[in-house]
Amino acid sequence: MIGLGFVYIVAGALFAIYALLSLFDRRWPNAVFWALLALSFLAGDRIGDLANGWLVIGLVAMAGFGLMHPPKPSDRSEEGREAEASRRRDWLFGPILIVPITALAGTLAAKQWPDAIDPKQGTLVSLAIGVLIALAVVYAWLRPRPATPFREGLRLMDSVGWAAILPQMLASLGAIFVLSGVGKVVGGLIGDVIPQGSLIGAVIAYGVGMALFTIIMGNAFAAFPVMVAAVGLPLLIHAHHGDPAIVCAIGMLAGFCGTLMTPMAANFNIVPAVLLELKNDNGVVRAQIGTAIPLLIVNLALIYWLAF
Amino acid sequence: MWVLAGIGVIVLGFVLRFNPLLVVAAAACVTGLAAGIDPLTLLAAFGKAYNEARYVTIVWIVLPVIGLLERYGLQQRARAVIARFGRATAGRLLILYMLFRQLTASIGLTSIAGPAVTIRPLVAPMAEAAAEQQAGHLDEAMRERVKALSAATDNVGLFFGEDIFLAIGSILLMKGLLQQFGIDLQPFQLSVWAIPTAIAAFLIHSTRLLLLDRRLQRKARTAAPVEAETA
Numbered sequence: 001m002i003g004l005g006f007v008y009i010v011a012g013a014l015f016a017i018y019a020l021l022s023l024f025d026r027r028w029p030n031a032v033f034w035a036l037l038a039l040s041f042l043a044g045d046r047i048g049d050l051a052n053g054w055l056v057i058g059l060v061a062m063a064g065f066g067l068m069h070p071p072k073p074s075d076r077s078e079e080g081r082e083a084e085a086s087r088r089r090d091w092l093f094g095p096i097l098i099v100p101i102t103a104l105a106g107t108l109a110a111k112q113w114p115d116a117i118d119p120k121q122g123t124l125v126s127l128a129i130g131v132l133i134a135l136a137v138v139y140a141w142l143r144p145r146p147a148t149p150f151r152e153g154l155r156l157m158d159s160v161g162w163a164a165i166l167p168q169m170l171a172s173l174g175a176i177f178v179l180s181g182v183g184k185v186v187g188g189l190i191g192d193v194i195p196q197g198s199l200i201g202a203v204i205a206y207g208v209g210m211a212l213f214t215i216i217m218g219n220a221f222a223a224f225p226v227m228v229a230a231v232g233l234p235l236l237i238h239a240h241h242g243d244p245a246i247v248c249a250i251g252m253l254a255g256f257c258g259t260l261m262t263p264m265a266a267n268f269n270i271v272p273a274v275l276l277e278l279k280n281d282n283g284v285v286r287a288q289i290g291t292a293i294p295l296l297i298v299n300l301a302l303i304y305w306l307a308f
Numbered sequence: 309m310w311v312l313a314g315i316g317v318i319v320l321g322f323v324l325r326f327n328p329l330l331v332v333a334a335a336a337c338v339t340g341l342a343a344g345i346d347p348l349t350l351l352a353a354f355g356k357a358y359n360e361a362r363y364v365t366i367v368w369i370v371l372p373v374i375g376l377l378e379r380y381g382l383q384q385r386a387r388a389v390i391a392r393f394g395r396a397t398a399g400r401l402l403i404l405y406m407l408f409r410q411l412t413a414s415i416g417l418t419s420i421a422g423p424a425v426t427i428r429p430l431v432a433p434m435a436e437a438a439a440e441q442q443a444g445h446l447d448e449a450m451r452e453r454v455k456a457l458s459a460a461t462d463n464v465g466l467f468f469g470e471d472i473f474l475a476i477g478s479i480l481l482m483k484g485l486l487q488q489f490g491i492d493l494q495p496f497q498l499s500v501w502a503i504p505t506a507i508a509a510f511l512i513h514s515t516r517l518l519l520l521d522r523r524l525q526r527k528a529r530t531a532a533p534v535e536a537e538t539a
Contacts, residue, residue, distance in 0.1 A: 008362060011369050037365075044359040050348065052355030056333075064330040076379055085381025085388065092385045096377055096429055099370055100420040107417065123419040124366055134373045142380055152375025157368060162329050168364045169332045173314075175357035176336045176350070180311045180343035216315055221478065225485050233489055244491050248482045249471070249501035256467040260460075263322055267364060270328070272423035272459035276432055278452055284463075287456035291464055291513045298508040306504070 003118035007128045012041030018154045021147070029067035030158060033059060037165070056169075063162035071158035088142075095134045095141075102130030156275075163274045167267035170218050177222065186213060187230035194231060200304060202235040207300040210251055211258035211292075218264025220255030227251065236307070246307035254299040260292035261285060314339030367424050374429050386430050387437035398439040398454055399521035402461045403514045405431055409465025410506060414472035422466075423459055432458040442524040450527070457520060461513065468509035471502035 015038035022031035036058050044052060062068060085092065106126020110117035117125050135149060157164065177183065190213075194205045206227060213223035232251055236242040259265045263282055273284045280286070314335040321331030340350035374382070390396050409421055421427075432455050439454045440446050446454070470476050474495040482498050 004363060007366055007369075011362075011366055014369055014372070040359070041362060044362060049352035049356040049359070052359045053351035053353075054355070056355060056358050057351075060329045060333045064327045064333070066327065074379070078384075081379065081381040082384050083381075084379075085384040088380055088385070090385065090389070092377055092380060092382050093430075095373060096382065096425075099373065099425055103420045104417055121363075123417075124363060127366070127419060128369060131369050131373060138373065138376050142376070144376060144379075148379070149372040149376040152379050153372030154375075156371045156375045160368070162327060164368060165365060166328050166332070168358060168361045169329060171361035171364055172354050172357035173332050173336050173339075175361075176340050176354060177314070179345065179353055180314075180339045182311050182314065182339065185309060185311055216318070221481055224478075224481065228485060237491075244486060245493050245497045246501050248486060249498045250505060252478050252482060253468065253471060253502060253505045256471075259467065260463060263328075264318070266328070267367075268463050272427060272462070273456070275423050275428045276455045276459060278456060279448075280452070283452055283456040284459045287453065287460040288463065290516055291460070291509070294512050295468075295505070295509055298512070299505055302504050302508075306501070 001115060001118055002125050004121045004124065007121070007124050008041045008044075010128045010132070012038045014150075014153070015041060017150050018157060021150060021154050025072070027069045029062050030069055033062040033068060034157075036062070056172075059165060060169075063165070068161055069158070070161075071155045074152075074155060091141075095137050098134040098137060099127065099130040102133060103127045106130070159277070160271070160274050163266065163270055166270060170264060170266055174217065174219060174222050177217065183222065183226040187226040190227070191230045191234075194235065199240050199308065202231060202240065203300055203304050206231040206236060206247075206251060207254040207296065207303060210255040211261070211296055214255040214258030215262040215264065218259070218262055218266070220252060220259055223255050223258070224252055227255075236303075240308060242303075242307040247303060250299050250303050250306070254296055254303075257292045257296040257299065260288040310342040311339055313342050367422065370424050374424065377429065382429050383433040386433040390434045390437040391441070394441070396434075396438045397442055397521045398435040398457075398524065399517035399519075401435055401438055402431070402458060402517050405458075406461045406465040406510065406513060406517075409462060410469035410510060413466050413469030414506070416470075416473040416476065418466060418470050418473075418476070421462065423462060427459055427462050431462070439520075439524055442521065443527040450524075454520070457517070461517070464509055464513045468502075468506045472499050472506060474499050 015034045019031050019035035019038055022034060036055055040052070040055055103123055103126045106117065106129060107122040110119040110122030110125070138149065190205070190209050194202060209231060210223055210227045213227060214220045217223055228248065228251065232247050236247045237244050259268065263270055263285060269284045270281055273281050317335040317338050318331060321334065322328070336354055337350070341347070345353070412420060435454050435458045436446070436451060439450070443450065471478055479495050479498050483493060483495055486493055
């Protein structure tokens with residue numbers, strides 16, 4: 001059965017190639033950073049928890065202090081790309097569509113044949129397979145030099161730089177928060193400030209609290225259990241007899257409104273800003289606030305009308 | 309109470325614009341030590357969590373394909389496609405993309421699109437090209453705005469589509485949590501209540517995208533310098 005292990009080997013091999021290319025260029029900090037990432041993907045399960053901790057410290061030391069070099073400029077000009085584009089025409093979209101189509105087909109196939117592909121990881125596994133197929137196709141069709149796809153990949157990867165591991169770092173911080181009982185403390189505080197007796201007050205405290213706590217934690221999953229235990233269950237469900245399905249389902253979506261408004265949700269808000277080379281890292285967050293706030297108000301109204 | 313100091317570190321670190329990796333590492337350190345966890349245990353706990361969260365970083369494996377195709381003019385070609393549809397607008401294009409993203413996410417296909425797979429190579433260049441056609445000329449602030457809205461549209465479509473699917477993480481989290489409190493619900497009972505918000509999200513974000521179109525059109529008429537961007 002193909003599972004996450006296969007995906008990690010693909011990713012590890014790719015980062016190892018980036019490390020080697022950086023080494024050829026004598027860009028030491030970049031080489032160390034990509035080598036540590038390769039080690040994490042290839043051997044993370046074998047080196048033990050403490051060694052993984054030191055590995056993270058190494059990554060943070062390389063990327064956190066601005067040691068890494070910016071990407072090398074491309075050796076192909078805008079005009080060169082324009083010329084290639086008019087030669088290849090719309091066929092250029094073919095390989096790029098292979099990845100999502102394979103992911104789609106693979107996800108469905110994994111459900112059908114769980115012995116072949118781990119159905120829980122179906123999409124990630126087929127995403128990796130899709131990338132390999134697309135790479136094979138572009139090699140056969142465009143006949144670049146062997147290192148060129150990796151050169152171009154490294155150029156993009158270097159421009160992403162530290163942001164590449166920020167989502168993973170934030171996920172780990174969430175685990176430390178759980179271990180330290182941050183949620184319980186916040187839940188206790190929120191429970192103390194809720195106005196007693198007022199249904200609309202409780203609905204607002206629940207929905208806005210969900211969004212605010214998500215903004216702080218960067219993740220509605222972390223906020224949800226805390227807010228349900230502190231407000232949703234005792235006040236909305238027990239005291240006011242709200243429908244638990246509606247209180248929970250729409251409460252979670254109120255949390256998602258918070259996700260739209262926080263740089264802490266790095267994989268949704270910071271990574272695209274870096275990928276699109278925006279001047280302002282918070283440009284995506286700023287573009288989302290105008291949707292998030294009205295939608296949060298709608299969610300509060302929906303809970304108030306539908307659940308009671 | 310002291311464990312909340314880590315949240316303070318995060319807020320302060322982001323406001324003072326320190327490198328986010330350093331901020332996160334410092335916050336983990338402060339939180340763990342405040343909770344009385346000894347340093348090596350804390351480091352091991354962080355390492356374990358980091359190792360288990362590796363799947364978050366998988367998305368980057370697609371970059372060699374995208375980088376190579378960009379070398380052969382993928383973004384230029386995406387713009388050329390828009391030029392063929394004279395009546396395409398940035399707003400309408402993004403509304404169509406949001407619909408696609410919401411519908412595919414609602415049947416569980418959350419990872420088939422995203423910032424690396426669709427937004428950078430296809431959607432953002434197309435939206436930019438359409439906006440250029442509409443306004444005649446795009447200044448820097450407006451160009452940034454169109455690109456940022458492309459990424460924002462991807463997020464809105466994903467977030468407010470995925471919860472309609474039964475087997476998505478958040479639905480399972482809700483079911484599990486309610487079970488602990490003695491309330492037994494089927495995933496379907498939860499996911500059906502994601503539909504009203506999904507419709508509201510589509511309407512609100514579409515309105516904003518149509519307002520973007522209006523602004524681009526106005527710019528084409530006046531061709532005056534733009535006011536500073538405020539959001």
